Amino acid sequence: MRKILYINLKNKKVKSVHQYDEHKINLNNNNLVFEAPSLAGYGVVGLNKLKVYNKNSLSQTGGHFAHFMKCNGYDFLVFEGESDTPIYLYIDKESVKIKEASHLLDKDYDKVVESIKEELNTNELEIASIGLASVKKIDFSKIIFRNDKSCGKKGLGKLMADKNIKAIVLKKQENLIPYDISTLKKYNDSIAKKITNKSNANWYDENNTCYGCCLNCKNTSLSKIKRYGFSEKEASDINKISNFYGLDSVTLARGIDTYKKTFDTEIVDLENFIEDIINNYSYYKPLFINEGKFIKKNKTLQDCEKLGFCKLLMEKDIINDKDKKILAKSILGVSIAI
Ligand code: SF4
Incomplete structure (x- = not known):
């Protein structure tokens, strides 16, 4: 079961819904969706993929945002309609607030982070924001995350600006508790070992570019x-x-x-x-004008990305189908189709 937070930007109301069938998410009216993988939030090594999309375009990024979305309890954030004034969304588990953001509009990512941390009086935040290019409605503007991560394809930043959302702010939370912690730990250790052959690497360092990975790939x-x-x-x-x-x-x-x-x-x-x-x-x-090259992915990569693993790690053949099934079961307590 997945938890969806609907944010109606027009009337400033939010509602959360549990849903078995994620295909029922309403993508009418150009809704903007942030999606975290179902296995995120539990501390799985190398699992950090966030998808951002509307009905016309999809972009993915690593980083830490998907992890903290799940730690706050949400699989999907669905933004409906448009706000008539600039806002930012602040999520602290069940407490979801829509806040005024006119004063942040012309600020770049670092300044937005600085201002919001001061305003909310905490450094324990994970933030996605748009920059000046989105505010000026540039077609190829992107959404920016910490450590130079971004979602850029086909102007998702512009869509966020059209909706008058300057930033999305997550309060950092503890990891979710998996169904079977000892099996998860065993598989986590084996994934980590296959990636670096080191058991003592700092997978969860705050300053790593991606959550649960210490490889810190170059951009x-x-x-x-x-x-x-x-x-x-x-x-x-x-x-x-x-x-x-x-x-x-x-x-x-x-x-x-x-x-x-x-x-x-x-x-x-x-x-x-x-x-x-x-x-x-x-x-x-x-x-x-975008050349729009179409890249066909092989099925294994698609499946792994669906689970939320980084595709670079998948190319190294880190886990097989049996591992994936056991890993999913140790987290969710039920088998999922792989
Ligand atoms: S391999 Fe690179 S891109 Fe993938 S999770 Fe690790 S640091 Fe991120």
Whole structure:
């Protein structure tokens, strides 16, 4: 059974519903959904995948947000309608508050985090936020999480801005208690060993980029940006400025490359150029039309991602189907279809 929190942004009412059939989630009216995997929240090594989607697009990210969504008790957050003023949502288990966010609107992720921590008088928060690019309704703006994680595909940041949601704030909570803690521990240890061959690695360090993983992979955006001919330093600058404004960095890199080739020019001041794009987006928009490549995934990867495991770990063949079934049963107490 999965728990869904519906947030009606129009009348500012929230309701939580338990549902067996997750396909019954209402995606009408362009609802925005945050989904945590059913096995998240219990401390499984390498299980951290968050999905963010509406009826037209889907984006996934690692990080810590999915874990803390589940620790607060929620599998899905479904945002319905639009708020008439900027808001942020604050979830502390059953206490769900919709708070005024006009004062945060032009702030970047770090400043939003700083202000909200001060306002709520606690550092124990996990925060997702949009940046200035979303507020300015840029099509390829993204939702930003801690440790430079983001969901960027096809303007989910813009959708969040259209709904007038500046941030989603989760109070950090203790891990959920699994059905069979000793079996879970055994499987967790075996997964950890297969990943690094170390039993004493710090899987749950707060500063790890992803929850339950100490590998701290380098950002894959950098290598994708470099495919457009940018140097390591240029790629890093594009990535950094994208995170500051909340833009999808690879789309931005592709647009800059097209601009340079079209006008046979160099970008002398990257920051000024990006600000110009944000402030005069209708002029620059043709540079950023998405090529929309379709990548067919193999079934094993799809299944593992559905459970919430990182796909990079799956490519290393970390657990087999039997392990997955036992792991799921040790957490939920019932068998699930794998
Ligand atoms: S392998 Fe890399 S991307 Fe995957 S969970 Fe670990 S740090 Fe995150």
